Amino acid sequence: MLRTLWFSTGVVLVILSPLVGAIPGPGGIFVFAAGLALMLQNSHRTKRIFVDTKRRWPAIGHYADMGLRRKSAARRRARDKAVMPEGPPPTFRQRLAEILAPPTNDRPR
DSSP states (O other): HHHHHHHHHHHHHHHHHHHTTTTTSSSHHHHHHHHHHHHHHHHHHHHHHHHHHHHHHHHHHHHHHHHOOOOHHHHHHHHHHHHOOSSSOHHHHHHHHHHOOOOOSOOOO
């Protein structure tokens, strides 16, 4: 019962996000993100759709993981970083580009 209530709250927030987005400022983005997070936490079907979308479009999934601050995304970034060759430390700009770049599918397994 409580899970259904939280999922319904997430749906309402996602529906209201365009209305909040009409108000000046970035409020609609945060309302949408909160609604999506509630939906993903409380619905197996929504999680399945999210995972299928991430597999089909990895770049979108990468940015969604960053926005939701998912632990699995942090583990993947740490694993990919451990595979990187040694060399001089990256500059701030290189590190930022590395974080914001969509993942590649050519990493060794």
